[in-house]
Amino acid sequence: MKYQRPKGTADILPEEAVAWSYIENVAKKLFANYRFNEIRTPMFENFEVFSRSAGDTSDIVTKEMYDFHDKGDRHITLRPEGTAGVVRAFVENKLYGPEQIKPVKLYYMGPMFRYERPQSGRLREFHQIGVEAFGSESPNLDVEVISMGMHLLKKLGIQNFKLVINSLGDKETRKAYREALIAYLEPHFDELSDDSKERLHRNPLRVLDSKDKNDQKLVANAPSILDYLSDDSKQHFETVKQLLGDLNIPYEVESSMVRGLDYYNHTIFEIMAHDKVLGDGDVTVCAGGRYNGLVEELGGPETPGIGFGLGVERLLLLMQAQNAALPKTNDLDVYVVAIGDETKAETLKIVEKVREYGFSADQDYLNRKPKSQFKTANRLNAKIVMTIGNDELAKQVVNLKVMATGDEQQVKLEDVYKNFPKLFGKFLEK
Incomplete structure (x- = not known):
């Protein structure tokens, strides 16, 4: 089904x-x-x-x-x-x-x-x-x-x-206008829609709101409530x-x-x-x-x-x-590309620390190759891509790339963990 x-x-x-x-x-x-x-x-x-x-x-x-x-x-x-x-x-x-x-x-x-x-x-x-x-x-x-x-x-x-x-x-206005509207509509009672016939004596103002085209013609020349205020x-x-x-x-x-x-x-x-x-x-x-x-x-x-x-x-x-300004996606601040199984734990630590600082971060969860991960980062419009492989892990560094400019630099993992907001601002200002 x-x-x-x-x-x-x-x-x-x-x-x-x-x-x-x-x-x-x-x-x-x-x-x-x-x-x-x-x-x-x-x-x-x-x-x-x-x-x-x-x-x-x-x-x-x-x-x-x-x-x-x-x-x-x-x-x-x-x-x-x-x-x-x-x-x-x-x-x-x-x-x-x-x-x-x-x-x-x-x-x-x-x-x-x-x-x-x-x-x-x-x-x-x-x-x-x-x-x-x-x-x-x-x-x-x-x-x-x-x-x-x-x-x-x-x-x-x-x-x-x-x-x-x-x-x-x-209330005084409504009472006076109600009487005037009923007096105006009663001679046309047989021409009203069934809904308006039912409403005429219970709540004649509802007739003014009728969507029936013939009702609308009938009320076009009805008394104005403004004359009864x-x-x-x-x-x-x-x-x-x-x-x-x-x-x-x-x-x-x-x-x-x-x-x-x-x-x-x-x-x-x-x-x-x-x-x-x-x-x-x-x-x-x-x-x-x-x-x-x-x-x-x-x-x-x-x-x-x-x-x-x-x-x-x-x-x-x-x-x-009217082509008013509407955001289409949530901006992604950081995407972390992991190369090698040994880097997965460190990658998780990086994205979690970035999120703790109040930035959005994501990583690969499908064991894809680096090329596919970079394509995903592009599709997500990531501002910064960090890459960490076995060599970087051994040296306790990460490669950082600003996607808008292509600028790349190697930074210490310690700086990512201890001072990411300053690091993020510094690279995006370039």
Whole structure:
């Protein structure tokens, strides 16, 4: 029987994993500059964590979640997104306590799972990098989170992207807009898709997010939520726009944008890229928004929050298409060529000592001839090749060659063991 990976998953091979690690490391360094700290949550949660947070009319809950009952008859879900699990951890571990410096800034990285049609940059097991900040309603924090997402894409070499924003307002806004949207859509009820018919009275904003082309035509002239913003919501959104302008961050306002999860309110945003590798038109690369009320929904105290998430697979496709700088291999500092069985123990000692000093080192493990070992050193792009044979072993020396220049010199083994970092730097400077 031939075994294959499940549909909608991918093997990340060693040469690809180097690029993944690069993206993660760039993100970690940037997040640290903004004082965000890493959090790691389980890959599966109780079903209610996501059904209560994402909303029971969202596509994620109704169509895409991998959920099952375990051997203890507990209803379990593989996480379809990162925010709800982080909020659950925030509440359960009382990170809202008075000893915590507000806002509490967190980031996460890891696999997510959604049962949907696999396509370019969109798999059933996908990887997400995201941030969450709890404890402040300030528009400054909205803009900081948006700016951080923009900076991350710039640092990774992404070009041709734009910021699109909207406001979903507060409870007062949503109530007034809900009534107006239902009033607008009810005369067209028979023309709506089956999903939208079901959602119309339960959560009419979901109709705005419909992928059905006829639904999209119907909502094109729907009332704008921006016309129903309460005074507080309007002031918050105006301040966000002003601050974006102060930072010279261009943006577009899209009043029909609602995002795919029910917990959002006030500021929402999408950073969209235009590149044919992701399909026609503008495609969302990074997205998020404010979710005041979600902490209370999952059992915590009243605590505002805001965050974003981005898919690594889609990001990597975009970077490759735009020729962004991506490392392809791990650099090798030293390769040791052993000539003769008697030198194998000394070769092992050399590579281990080099590694102890913090450098990468490798050797032959297949009893190959010196010519084959040198070919391997070339293929691995070794910076330095050390060669030791029986004569060198007797004299307690090693032949050292700088591969970039071809310079060769014999050095004492004692110097390798006692002062390799200085030796390494000295030869590469020549």
